[in-house]
Amino acid sequence: MNRFAALLDALVFTPQRNGKLRLLRDHFAETADPERGWALAALTGALDLPTAKPAMIRALVADRVDPVLFAWSYDFVGDLAETTALIWPGPRDGARLRNAPPPTLSEVVEELRAATRAEVPALVAGWLDMLDATGRWALLKLVTGGMRVGVSERLAKTAVAGIGAVALEAVEEAWHALRPPYEALFAWVEGREGRPDIEAAARFRPMMLSHPLEDADLAAMLPPDFAAEWKWDGIRVQIAATAGERRLFSRTGEDIGDAFPDVMAAVDFTGVLDGELLVVRDGAVAPFADLQQRLNRKTVGPKLLASHPAWVRLYDILLDGEEDVRELPFDARRARLEAWHAAHRPARMDLSPLIGFAEWPELVEIRTGARAAAIEGLMLKRRASPYLAGRPKGHWYKWKREPLAADCVLMYAQRGHGKRSSFYSDYTFGLWSDGALVPVGKAYFGFTDEELQQLDRWIRNHTIQRFGPVREVEPGLVLEIVFDGVQRSTRHKSGLAMRFPRVSRIRWDKPAAEADRLETLAAMLADTATPAG
Amino acid sequence: MHIASPRPEDWLVVRPEGLHCVPGDFFVDPTRPVERALVTHGHADHARAGHGRVLATAETLAIMASRYGPAFAGATQALAYGEVLTIGGARVHLAPAGHILGSAQAAIEHAGTRVVVSGDYKRRRDPTCAAFEPVPCDVFVTEATFGLPVFRHPDDRHEVARLLDAHRRNPDRTLVVGVYALGKCQRLLCLLREAGYDRPVHIHGALEGLCGLYRDHGIDLGPLLPATVAERAALAGSIVLAPPGAIADRWARRLADPIVAMASGWMGVRQRARQRGVELPLVISDHADWDELLATLGDVGAPRVWVTHGREEALVHAARAMGIDARALALVGFEDEDS
Numbered sequence: 001m002n003r004f005a006a007l008l009d010a011l012v013f014t015p016q017r018n019g020k021l022r023l024l025r026d027h028f029a030e031t032a033d034p035e036r037g038w039a040l041a042a043l044t045g046a047l048d049l050p051t052a053k054p055a056m057i058r059a060l061v062a063d064r065v066d067p068v069l070f071a072w073s074y075d076f077v078g079d080l081a082e083t084t085a086l087i088w089p090g091p092r093d094g095a096r097l098r099n100a101p102p103p104t105l106s107e108v109v110e111e112l113r114a115a116t117r118a119e120v121p122a123l124v125a126g127w128l129d130m131l132d133a134t135g136r137w138a139l140l141k142l143v144t145g146g147m148r149v150g151v152s153e154r155l156a157k158t159a160v161a162g163i164g165a166v167a168l169e170a171v172e173e174a175w176h177a178l179r180p181p182y183e184a185l186f187a188w189v190e191g192r193e194g195r196p197d198i199e200a201a202a203r204f205r206p207m208m209l210s211h212p213l214e215d216a217d218l219a220a221m222l223p224p225d226f227a228a229e230w231k232w233d234g235i236r237v238q239i240a241a242t243a244g245e246r247r248l249f250s251r252t253g254e255d256i257g258d259a260f261p262d263v264m265a266a267v268d269f270t271g272v273l274d275g276e277l278l279v280v281r282d283g284a285v286a287p288f289a290d291l292q293q294r295l296n297r298k299t300v301g302p303k304l305l306a307s308h309p310a311w312v313r314l315y316d317i318l319l320d321g322e323e324d325v326r327e328l329p330f331d332a333r334r335a336r337l338e339a340w341h342a343a344h345r346p347a348r349m350d351l352s353p354l355i356g357f358a359e360w361p362e363l364v365e366i367r368t369g370a371r372a373a374a375i376e377g378l379m380l381k382r383r384a385s386p387y388l389a390g391r392p393k394g395h396w397y398k399w400k401r402e403p404l405a406a407d408c409v410l411m412y413a414q415r416g417h418g419k420r421s422s423f424y425s426d427y428t429f430g431l432w433s434d435g436a437l438v439p440v441g442k443a444y445f446g447f448t449d450e451e452l453q454q455l456d457r458w459i460r461n462h463t464i465q466r467f468g469p470v471r472e473v474e475p476g477l478v479l480e481i482v483f484d485g486v487q488r489s490t491r492h493k494s495g496l497a498m499r500f501p502r503v504s505r506i507r508w509d510k511p512a513a514e515a516d517r518l519e520t521l522a523a524m525l526a527d528t529a530t531p532a533g
Numbered sequence: 534m535h536i537a538s539p540r541p542e543d544w545l546v547v548r549p550e551g552l553h554c555v556p557g558d559f560f561v562d563p564t565r566p567v568e569r570a571l572v573t574h575g576h577a578d579h580a581r582a583g584h585g586r587v588l589a590t591a592e593t594l595a596i597m598a599s600r601y602g603p604a605f606a607g608a609t610q611a612l613a614y615g616e617v618l619t620i621g622g623a624r625v626h627l628a629p630a631g632h633i634l635g636s637a638q639a640a641i642e643h644a645g646t647r648v649v650v651s652g653d654y655k656r657r658r659d660p661t662c663a664a665f666e667p668v669p670c671d672v673f674v675t676e677a678t679f680g681l682p683v684f685r686h687p688d689d690r691h692e693v694a695r696l697l698d699a700h701r702r703n704p705d706r707t708l709v710v711g712v713y714a715l716g717k718c719q720r721l722l723c724l725l726r727e728a729g730y731d732r733p734v735h736i737h738g739a740l741e742g743l744c745g746l747y748r749d750h751g752i753d754l755g756p757l758l759p760a761t762v763a764e765r766a767a768l769a770g771s772i773v774l775a776p777p778g779a780i781a782d783r784w785a786r787r788l789a790d791p792i793v794a795m796a797s798g799w800m801g802v803r804q805r806a807r808q809r810g811v812e813l814p815l816v817i818s819d820h821a822d823w824d825e826l827l828a829t830l831g832d833v834g835a836p837r838v839w840v841t842h843g844r845e846e847a848l849v850h851a852a853r854a855m856g857i858d859a860r861a862l863a864l865v866g867f868e869d870e871d872s
Contacts, residue, residue, distance in 0.1 A: 083683060
């Protein structure tokens with residue numbers, strides 16, 4: 001655990017990518033199995049442990065520390081794991097436990113995996129007694145999930161590939177067929193064994209991702225080189241039906257099939273397809289909020305299946321039957337997809353149509369006209385590009401429609417976490433309705449560090465009331481908020497919810513009374529029905 | 534007629550200028566110019582220029598003269614640790630506070646009651662100043678800079694070892710350490726020498742004056758060289774000390790591939806260190822940590838404690854749990870975070 005803790009600690013304080021990569025590579029090269037494999041799993045989010053909820057950590061601390069002092073400390077530090085690690089007073093029975101050797105990462109993982117949920121608190125408390133402050137911090141990060149040390153899954157894989165002679169692409173291709181603690185992966189990368197068998201089960205293949213289109217990009221792009229599609233407002237999925245198995249994967253390779261038995265029932269073929277998961281009723285795509293009802297569920301009842309039917313709008317094919325077609329250019333894959341679809345006609349699936357255009361201005365007009373709730377904008381895909389893993393430059397572009405905007409009044413502010421702890425960085429804002437402000441949303445990004453400091457100062461000087469970590473401020477500061485759409489919401493008092501709200505400008509100059517009214521936002525409600533492709 | 538002896542809160546009172554001793558008619562660490570000031574130590578938020586008369590240790594007076602020029606006050610009087618002085622109706626003596634060179638606690642007696650104003654203090658060994666001496670008293674006035682149980686400072690030798698380890702592992706990079714110009718800078722230099730580092734340490738121009746002053750007071754800081762950015766290549770592989778404001782500035786960016794370190798008690802909180810762009814946080818503090826604050830309350834045995842600046846509410850809460858009559862003293866003007 002100490003070694004893993006030292007790695008996390010160093011990663012937190014190393015800002016540069018290359019510095020982080022060096023730390024990871026050294027760790028993987030110098031640490032033995034299975035310790036390094038568990039570290040890799042923890043960093044890539046592949047550890048499946050009975051995780052501890054923040055409430056459990058709070059309960060453990062409350063048992064050892066004066067709750068008043070803990071509350072003040074937490075408010076000051078702004079991070080539950082760090083506060084707990086620093087404040088933990090050590091074992092009740094003095095030096096006995098402190099002198100026991102601290103647990104290794106493998107011991108922690110193995111014991112947690114074998115433990116029932118009820119046994120976790122006592123295990124964690126015992127380890128906290130044996131570790132130093134850095135070790136405690138790392139342990140708490142591990143058990144609460146979410147390392148937040150600035151290491152992407154891809155960076156961790158790059159480091160693994162970096163200790164041997166296997167290409168990153170090969171590691172990524174095999175990744176989803178491998179399981180922690182990755183002994184076979186390390187053996188392969190270090191050249192001690194061949195590539196592990198990755199075809200024994202239906203596995204996730206890394207998706208091809210897009211870049212946002214910048215204005216400068218368009219000038220250098222020729223219209224005939226690109227195909228255009230709608231950018232659907234659902235979630236990206238991969239249907240994998242190989243090796244006699246069927247899976248529905250999210251963009252990160254998580255198997256979400258259990259929540260979508262309606263879609264899974266329609267998978268009666270062999271192949272791997274790429275598309276958008278949507279809720280579609282009578283051929284019309286429902287707003288994202290409807291799809292949200294279906295997400296993050298372990299099971300789904302018949303009522304919800306009937307009221308929120310799922311659908312997949314396909315736009316690419318990776319395996320046509322058993323044939324890997326990823327090397328083919330987009331145009332050829334599209335032809336394969338259309339032929340495949342015509343031959344199989346699977347239920348609950350259709351094709352995302354191509355949008356015909358000759359010149360960019362034509363497409364600009366189409367994009368501007370696209371106000372339907374289920375469409376976020378356009379996708380541009382280079383016709384000659386193969387299906388490449390990751391986010392390669394120059395192949396796929398997302399071209400979101402212009403955001404909507406409203407001038408809102410800051411109402412409440414809350415302290416941030418992580419790098420922003422101690423700064424008031426989470427803002428709740430409202431619009432005028434009958435002379436009073438009604439909250440319409442929350443935003444916590446869209447401003448620079450310098451603006452954050454100015455906002456923080458303004459908030460501290462204009463607080464009228466405090467509720468724990470939240471401050472209510474005078475209605476005196478206007479924020480220009482941009483967002484991708486407006487939906488009806490029963491959860492918000494205003495009855496409306498913004499999609500992806502963020503601060504675009506701080507209107508220091510604008511009197512609060514001149515901010516927008518709630519009716520203005522209501523008028524932006526998008527059409528909910530979208531014709532099927 | 535029975536006359537009750539005056540209560541300390543009636544003769545030691547908070548005024549806009551600072552803490553006022555009524556029978557002696559002087560202020561302790563006033564933040565505005567006053568006729569008579571007793572200054573506990575030379576940090577700028579405690580020692581200001583422009584008072585009529587200043588009473589302090591000879592070292593503190595020398596520090597003030599070095600920072601503000603010889604005419605920083607109308608008149609000065611040096612008081613050695615332990616020497617007793619009567620000022621009006623008050624008897625005053627100073628005791629070491631262990632914070633920086635010349636730092637003192639002020640013990641003020643009146644009407645049979647002794648109040649100790651501790652200024653800033655720490656309990657760890659510091660080769661650059663005399664160690665804190667607990668003075669038994671009726672009222673102890675304490676700071677609470679690190680008055681939360683999340684602050685438990687590690688051994689400073691451990692922190693210096695980490696600094697030297699980073700230095701050894703990065704022979705081509707410049708290790709820039711942010712240090713407060715008065716106290717931390719000189720203490721870190723002494724700690725480096727004690728750990729066996731005998732190569733020249735480069736110091737930013739803003740640190741030169743006070744390093745000279747410490748040397749004049751017989752404190753050996755080892756070989757020092759000016760940190761001139763023009764000699765970028767020469768600074769690669771060396772340790773550079775600079776004021777906190779300079780480490781995240783353009784000045785530091787012009788150095789050869791710098792590793793930014795910072796020596797401060799605040800570095801114990803990861804996110805604080807990250808907010809300052811620090812890659813190597815060193816927890817080296819000139820203030821008492823949580824355990825030391827509580828231990829000090831026990832050592833001085835005062836039934837009453839007044840808490841001045843920092844996280845007063847937590848220390849007041851903990852002191853009350855120890856059976857001490859504690860309250861926060863609303864003093865303004867002392868710098869708090871990252872001062």
